[in-house]
Amino acid sequence: MKENVIYWSKYFIPTTKEIPAGTEAASHQLLLRAGLVNMLTSGVYSYLPLGLRVLRRVEDIIREEMNRAGACEVFLPCLQPIELWQTTKRDEALKEIMIRFKDNRGREMCLGPTHEEVITALVKDYVQSYRQLPVTLYQIQTKFRDELRTRFGIVRANEFMMKDAYSFDRDETGLKKNYQLMYEAYEKVFQRCGLKVVIVKADSGAMGGDVSHEFLVIAPIGEDHVLQCDACHFAMGSSMSTEQAACPQCQNGKLQKQIAIELGHVFQLGTKYTDALKVVFLDEDGQQKPIIMGCYGIGVSRLVAAIIETNRDDAGIVWPREVAPFDVEILLVQDDPQLTPLAQSYAQQLQEVGLKVLVDDRLESPGRKFKDADLIGIPYRIILGKRTLQEGKVEVKDRKTLATTMFTKNDLIKEFLKIWKATC
């Protein structure tokens, strides 16, 4: 959907020059400096317009890939009765991180740290027959976890955005098929978000089940370690390793310990939850059988932090194309009667072909506008200044390569769209 051209002077992008105190992670600093998020208290963040735009783009990529894999979007409640958690005994298992309270009627409630119980209860309400299987449901929703320790801004927060999907199958074969579909969808999601992930076999932990894989991105900050082969790049979880040195995959390379951020985790759960909640279906042979589950999570807000952590330079963020808050920024060097209408005309033309356009029309000094543009990291910048316009020229700058190209005023849109399409 086309949206209106956004003018910075009427928008809300509070950038800062100073590095915020009490921050160490580059992504944390940039999230704050570029005006993407605001911290309310440790582990609790507001999303400002620019940050929200990125979050929404990431969500939409995930939606596309989930829908493509045959999953159906739902929206489950955060507010959950504790009795539900007692059925799986996870009220005890997740005690440490669960935010619990009594409501005014005295009911014991919690804010959902995850949704296996809720989704399983929901499926129990509707699914009775093998004819209704398989089904995969997903949601993108806020999760609440009273983490013992928050970390690196939105990398590990008490309130965060997560995509969680759940598959329901009549047998192991179906589960494995759905698992594979999700696995592939995840690869696609991360690739589209401009991330190179490593995938490792993992422990299932509190989720339960047998087979599980983690999707991680190697970054300077992170809470996980992976061992990666310096020759073939095969990776494995460090927790699963012994002291071996040779790569088990290619036998040539050496395994090196890397810090990584976990972004996604897929599990073949089996019947842990469906057994506990007695969710069964009637199969073709007339037998009652438990439904077989899989669950699949992506830390959506964490993903945004990971993108910044791995896509930046000394001047600021360098957004990957598909998740950038805008496609192009038109920077007016001066407030000038010649320049402004031209900027509006360019903006209009680009908007009409579906690009998301930000016009920096603020009455600020050129230096500050250039610095801000570098900081917020829109992939392309069209620079309109008196000096170059006198020669009939307009400049285009690529945020990633920092390459600049001059075009004549009249050819600009045509030439820019060529660049735009060529780099798709």
Add this chain to the structure above:
RNA sequence: CGGGGAGUAGCGCAGUUGGCUAGCGCACUUGCUUUGGGAGCAAGGGGUCGAGGGUUCAAAUCCCUCCUCCCCGACCA
């Protein structure tokens, strides 16, 4: 929860052997001049020095308690 660091104007900081009216840079307001890489001059506004208690003639500064934030550890997306 254990260990380490830090809380002074919106932001970043100095001041802390007890001392005078709490300061600097940025940001903000007004005016003039500027305008291709965080502009200049001038005049302004803005502070319960994290909170509470104590010592003292006198506390941002010393003592006690508490709160908050960041980093390292145990757990997770």
